[in-house]
Amino acid sequence: MKHLLSIEELTTTQLTSLLDLTDHMVEISGRPVPKVPALRGRTVASVFFEESTRTRLSFETAAKRLSAETMTFNVGTSSVNKGESLRDTIETLAAMGVDAFVVRHKSSGVPRMITEWTDASVINAGDGWHQHPTQALLDCHTITRSFGCGNDLSGRTVAIVGDVKHSRVARSNIRAFTMLGAEVVLVAPRTLLPPEFIDWPVRTADALDDVVGDIDVLYLLRMQRERMDAALVPSLGEYSARFGLTSQRARQLKHDALVLHPGPMNRGVEILVDPADLPGSRILEQVRTGVSARMSVLYTVLSGGSVPPTGGAE
Amino acid sequence: MAVDRRAEVLSATDVGRALTRVAHEIVERNSGVAGLVLVGMQRGGVWIAEELARCISRFEGQVEVPVGSIDVSMYRDDIALRPVVPAAVTDIPVDITGNTVVLVDDVLYTGRTVRAALDALLDHGRPRAVQLAVLVDRGHRELPIRPDFVGKNIPTHLSDEVDASMTGVFVVSTSIEKAAGKRAAS
Known part of the structure; x- marks a missing residue:
């Protein structure tokens, strides 16, 4: 595997071997x-x-634990502000000798474009509303290892709650959870479901109360305050009332249900209890x-190299 | 067309005898089992380490020698050349610092895996000494590494493959055409 751009491109075997390697x-x-x-x-x-400080630090820590050199390109202080094109930026960095680019961009598809400009590997660290594959990977690992169920989520139900429409995390996770055999329920206001969800292998529910007692994993998405401006939800208070994790709903969760959140959390919006009080919270485990x-x-x-693996003994 | 020829060099009984002798040699060399830790190298060395521990507790009485396993993939010198997929997760159940670790593998060949294992081991602590026990030494070393305990020395051709398990040790010889390019195997 040379690049990781999207969960969609992985076979189930590739996904499970990444989980085993984890x-x-x-x-x-x-x-x-x-x-x-x-x-x-x-x-x-x-x-x-x-x-995205946390994702960048997570990748850089990962690279350092494997003894790779790390290079940080800080857009804020770079020539991008002097009008340098994306392609020039990448080609300049590549000329310094980069083996892998970890890319986050607000536009979908940028990581794929970059693969055409460089021989280096490209890892998508989040592109627009499209994909965030390493988030899905860490979520799948957190969930499967918490349940101790190998790489198999069949018979388990995961509810993804919140702004699915603008969420690359949701898109990557829906695919990854489904590949491992889980049933996925999207819980969101209709205005925050993307039109294409009709084609996805998922159920939907209109309120968290409809599903909270039946699910194995509650996956809360970050509710972005800027969505208010677009009038997609009437008010944050109304959103919390129907979709937020309140202490009352937390009590209705199954005793072994897990609660996950990709962070950063909006306390008081999608989560109205202290995660420290939730026995099923895996939010810090996700970061680890x-x-x-x-x-x-x-x-x-x-x-990976081009020489095939050898089966011989040493 | 390549033709494989598979010759048995040790029977299951021979393997059992060889391991029993190696177990005795380990205890003799270390004047007992105090501070001894057996660490099997993934994958082929793990069952041998467990078997050696069983032998030792059989003739030394009530002693339990700690047995661990180590995966050396992340320490190999050929990671950039070929896909290296780790086997089972490293598991060293005791602190090895100050103890004598016996690294255990099935077949000793180029010595590169042992080199990687030494680096991996030292990341887990500072053993008093490290010794190497192998079921088969097939020669062709590429590094200055030598085993302390050997079940059986078996001269081999570079293109041969050695298959060692509890059911016996077999040398699989292949014809020259198929063997070309297999040199890098280690």
Whole structure:
């Protein structure tokens, strides 16, 4: 696998081997010295045209644990502000010797465009409303390992609650959860469901109360305040009343149900309880797993060579 | 067309005897089992480490020698050349610092995996000493590495493959055409 642009492009086998490899990275991350020499001499450049400190730090930590060199391209202080084109930026960085670009951009499809301008690997760290594949990977790992169910989510129901329409996290996760066999329910106001959801293998519900007692995983999306301006929901208060996780709804959850959130949380909007009080909360576990899942992706795209693997003994 | 020829060099009984002897040698060399940790290299060395521990507890009485396993994929020197997929997750159940670790593998060949295992092991602590036990030494070393305990020395051709398991040790010889390019195997 040379690039990771979208969950859609992965086979189920590729997805499960990334999850299995993440187990190794979790072991490495738990050591007193969490570092292995695997990617020594490789350079990973994080190029974030849309700021996201946590995702960028997670990738950079992952690269460092694998002994790769890291390079950070800070759009705010760069020549992008002097009118340099995206392509020139990438080609300039590539000329410095970059083996993998980790790209975040507000427009869908930018990571794919970049693959045509460089020989380096490209990892999509979020593009527009399109995809955020490493988030899906860390979520799948968090969920499957919490349940101890291998890589199999069949018979489990995941509710994704909130602004599905503008969410790359939702698009990646719907695909990934479904590939592992889970049933996905989208819980959102109609105005926040994208028109194409009709073709997705999902159910929908109009209020969190309709599903809260039956689900195995409650996946809360971040409700972006700027959606108010577009008049897609009447008010944040009304949104919370129907879709927020209140303490009353938290009590209705199954005793082993998990609660996940990709962060950053809007306390008082989509989550009205302290996650520390939720036994099923995996929100910090997601952050921890994020580093390991990204190690797994970096290792996979950067370790492969053209020489076939050997089955012989040493 | 390549023709594989598969020759048995050790029977299941021979493997059992060889491991029993190696187990005795380990205990003899270390004057007992105090501070001893057996670490099997993924994948082929793990069952051997477990078997050695069973042998030792059989003749030493009530002792349990800790057994771990180590995956060395992330430490290999050929990661950039070929896809290297780890096997099972590393599991070293005790602190190895100050203890004597016996690294265990099925077949010793170029020595590159052992080199990687030494680096991997040292990331888990600082053992007092590291020793190497292998079921088969097939020669063709590429690094200055030598085993402390050997089940059986088996001279092989570079193009041969050695298949070692509890059911016996087999040398699979292939014709020259198919063998071309197999040199890098390690």
